[in-house]
Every structure is written in structure tokens, then in C-alpha cells.
Amino acid sequence: MNNDLLYQISLSIISNIGNVQAKILAHHFDTAEAIFRAPLRVLEKLEGIGPVRGRAIRDFRDFASAEREIKFIEQYGIRTLYLNDTGYPKRLLHCFDPPTILYCKGSAELNFDKSIAIIGTRSNSQYGKKATETIIRQLAEQLQHAGKELLIVSGLAFGIDAVAHATALELNIPTVGVLAHGLNTLYPKEHSALARKIIQQQGALITEFSSQEQPDKYNFPVRNRIVAGLCDATIVIETGVKGGSMITADLAHGYNRDVFAVPGKITDAGSAGCNKLIRQNKAMLLSDAAELMDAMGWKKPEPAAITAAPKALLFPDLNEQETVLVEMLRLQEPIHLEEFSVKTRLSPGTLAGALLNLEMMQVIESLPGKRYKLR
Structure with missing residues (x-):
């Protein structure tokens, strides 16, 4: 057992210490135990912590709850990922409020080359089912051609979520179900067989909720941020104007x-949410996977595109967007995220994905204040 696990779990249940504060603390201390052993005068000087939260850490005594959770983890072979663990999803670390700890059942790697969330209504039509199956199949084929692996993420709910998981399993694509409750239960229970297949086929069920947490309605919006944060892009397929997908x-x-959103008929209430996202420029219209590949800059570069950038030969595996970012850093560093955005005119998702890939390849490193420099 990880000796620091007791403190990692404890950090996630301290009153007044949310995910934002836990990220601040994990940035300043190498281990969770070091947080609990830090003097109050050190804790209260940290920006975002202060005396009230510092005292909450120093006065925490409910280690028995963490010990019970560890027993559950050991009994059922559950994997945990803490903010500072090497296997923790790097895409989540780019969010301001990543989960302090993740509980995982299954072997899925959460730092895949490309990760896509597919979400939608619980009451899908045949059109929505077909669109989901077609887009996943196209994405798998095109990413394979580009030499990249794909992870499909969804919420294991009825409807589009279930179709996305099932299609991924059929195509032998790893898939992750993000839960709104602890791993001692499963909601909806009708998806027990689907959940078992996900685990058996190198996928995983993950949650930030402890084992005793039930699927309370307030947990679902909290869960949804993990679905969004785990992925390079989110595809919405059939949804009304209200609900979890929105x-x-x-x-x-x-x-x-x-x-991205798959459009529907203007008279179809089941697609009204997708149409609204497109109309408000919150989502790009998606009719096939090639459009997503283009928008994300994921297509395999032509040979001419590689030879056109001789300065990038030190990093031969970079795509066009990544090469541009590296060249900018060679001329000036560090560079703020906003400056990258203004000068490259890349979409926010494409820019975030390119920076994340460069970090994962250890070409660049992120600095406090959304700044970046070459390693």
C-alpha cells in the first residue's frame, strides 16, 4: 500500500478544503503527508489557503474514515491516483479544479494519445445511435492511420453514453465510465454487464467519490466536469436545451x-440543445470524424509538411501546431497562454491539446501563471 494514501484520502475530506485548494497544496508539497505535517504558519501564508483553511488541516482528526476507505480499496483491488502521481490524468491537471484523488476500477491508461468524450440524451433516437456509432468508428480508423490511440470517455448513463461505451467495446477501443458515486455500487444497475465488459477490455470505471457515496443528484454535475476535463474534445450527440450534456x-x-455537436432537425426537441450550442458558437457543427480531425489538427502530416520545418528536426514527431509553438519558444520564453492564443489563432481546444502533447513528450514545461518554456 502507498504509505501516503491515508493522507491523500484525508485531504479530500477536510472541511473548507476543496479541489482548488488541494491543487494549490499539492503544488507546494511533494506528498500529502507533508501537507498535514506542515506548520500552521507555513500553511496560512499560501495564497488561497490562509489561516482558516490552514487551521482546518492542522485540526483534522478523522483519519478513521480514510482508514475504512483504504480497507475497501484493498478488498476490491481499486487503484487510486493522487494529484502528484505520475499516472494522474495530465489533462485534468490543466483544469483549475481537478479531483484530489481518483478511485479506479480497471486498468485503463488515462493519458492516452487522444481522448474524446461522447455524451448526449438518455432517450436517444435511432439517428443519435447511428451518429454515435459512425463517428466513433471513423475516429478510430483515422487516428489509427495517424498512428494515434483513442480513448472514449462517457458517463455510463442510459442512451448515448451507453451507445458510446458499447461501440468502443465492439471496436476494441478502451473506454472509461465516469461515475457520480462510490465504487461500492453501480448506477444505473441495468448497466452492470456493460460495466464488467469495460473493465475486462482494458477500460475503467473511475470516480472521485468515496465508497459510501450514493448517486445523489447533486453529484452528477460534479461528475460531469471530470468527463469534460479528461478529454481533448467533447462531442454532444442529441440533447435537449437542459440537462447534464449541456x-x-x-x-x-x-x-x-x-x-462539437451533431446537428438535428429544427423541429426535433431532442436535438435542440445541440443546435443551440452550434448557434451560440459554443460548439462546432460535426457531421463526420474528418471535420473533428481537421479542427483538432490530428491528421497525419504530409511528407512536405515535415520537410518544410527543418528547425523542428530535433523533435521529428511534432505536428504542425506543435512545431509552431516550439519555434515561438525558441525565439522567446517563457510565453503566456494568452500570447500563444493571440499569435497562433488556434482554437482554445487545439492550443490546449498541442501544449499538453508537448508537455507529455517532455519538450516543454508549464510554469505558474499559465506560462510555458522549453525543457
């Missing part, structure tokens, strides 16, 4: 991730 799309938009 919340997830807004969250993805707020995280500077690209959002």
Missing part, C-alpha cells in the same frame, strides 16, 4: 476544450 458542454468550453 452542463458538460459548458464545462468543457470553460476548460478551453473544443466542443
Whole structure:
């Protein structure tokens, strides 16, 4: 067992310490134990912590709850990922409020080359089902041609979520179901067989909720931010103007991730949400995977595109967008995220994805204040 696990779980349940504050603390301390052993005078001087939250950490005594959670984890073979762990999803770390700890059942790698969230209504039509299946199949084929692996993320709900998971399984694509409750139960229970297949086929069920947490309605919007934050882009397929899919799309938009929506008939209430997202420029209209590949800059570059950038030979695996960012950093560093956005005119999601890929390849490193420099 990870000796720091007791403190990692404890950090996630301290009153007045939310995910934003936990991220601040994890940035300043190498281990969760170090946070609990830090003097109050050190904690209260941290921006975003202060004396009240510092005292809440120093006065915390409910380690028994964390110990019970560890027993559950060990009994059922659950994997945990803390903010500072190497396997923690790097895309989530680019969000301002990543989960302090993730509980995972299954072996899925959460830092895949490309990760797509597919969400939508619980009451899908045949049109929505067909669109979901077609787009996933096209994406898998085109990313394979580009030499990239794909991860499909959704919420294991009825409707489009279930179609997305099932299609991924059929195509042997790893898929992750993000839950709004602890791993001692499953909601909806009708998806127990689907959940087992996800785990068996190198996928995973993940949650930030402890084992005793039930699927309360307030947990679902909280869960949705993980769906959005885990992915390079979110695809919305059939949704009304209200509901969880619209919340997830807004969250993805707020995280500077690209959002795509499959349009529907103007008379179809089941597609009114998708049409609204497109109309408000919160989502790009999507009719096939090639459009997403173009928008995200994921297509395999032509040979001429590689030879056109001789300065990038030190990093031969970079795509066109990544090469541009590296060249900018060679001329000047560090560079703020906003400056990249203004000078490259890349979409927020494409820019975020390119920077994340460069970080994962250890070409660049992020600095406090949304700044970047070459390693």
C-alpha cells in the first residue's frame, strides 16, 4: 500500500478544503503527508489557503474514515491516483479544479494519445445511435492511420453514453465510465454487464467519490466536469436545451476544450440543445470524424509538411501546431497562454491539446501563471 494514501484520502475530506485548494497544496508539497505535517504558519501564508483553511488541516482528526476507505480499496483491488502521481490524468491537471484523488476500477491508461468524450440524451433516437456509432468508428480508423490511440470517455448513463461505451467495446477501443458515486455500487444497475465488459477490455470505471457515496443528484454535475476535463474534445450527440450534456458542454468550453455537436432537425426537441450550442458558437457543427480531425489538427502530416520545418528536426514527431509553438519558444520564453492564443489563432481546444502533447513528450514545461518554456 502507498504509505501516503491515508493522507491523500484525508485531504479530500477536510472541511473548507476543496479541489482548488488541494491543487494549490499539492503544488507546494511533494506528498500529502507533508501537507498535514506542515506548520500552521507555513500553511496560512499560501495564497488561497490562509489561516482558516490552514487551521482546518492542522485540526483534522478523522483519519478513521480514510482508514475504512483504504480497507475497501484493498478488498476490491481499486487503484487510486493522487494529484502528484505520475499516472494522474495530465489533462485534468490543466483544469483549475481537478479531483484530489481518483478511485479506479480497471486498468485503463488515462493519458492516452487522444481522448474524446461522447455524451448526449438518455432517450436517444435511432439517428443519435447511428451518429454515435459512425463517428466513433471513423475516429478510430483515422487516428489509427495517424498512428494515434483513442480513448472514449462517457458517463455510463442510459442512451448515448451507453451507445458510446458499447461501440468502443465492439471496436476494441478502451473506454472509461465516469461515475457520480462510490465504487461500492453501480448506477444505473441495468448497466452492470456493460460495466464488467469495460473493465475486462482494458477500460475503467473511475470516480472521485468515496465508497459510501450514493448517486445523489447533486453529484452528477460534479461528475460531469471530470468527463469534460479528461478529454481533448467533447462531442454532444442529441440533447435537449437542459440537462447534464449541456452542463458538460459548458464545462468543457470553460476548460478551453473544443466542443462539437451533431446537428438535428429544427423541429426535433431532442436535438435542440445541440443546435443551440452550434448557434451560440459554443460548439462546432460535426457531421463526420474528418471535420473533428481537421479542427483538432490530428491528421497525419504530409511528407512536405515535415520537410518544410527543418528547425523542428530535433523533435521529428511534432505536428504542425506543435512545431509552431516550439519555434515561438525558441525565439522567446517563457510565453503566456494568452500570447500563444493571440499569435497562433488556434482554437482554445487545439492550443490546449498541442501544449499538453508537448508537455507529455517532455519538450516543454508549464510554469505558474499559465506560462510555458522549453525543457
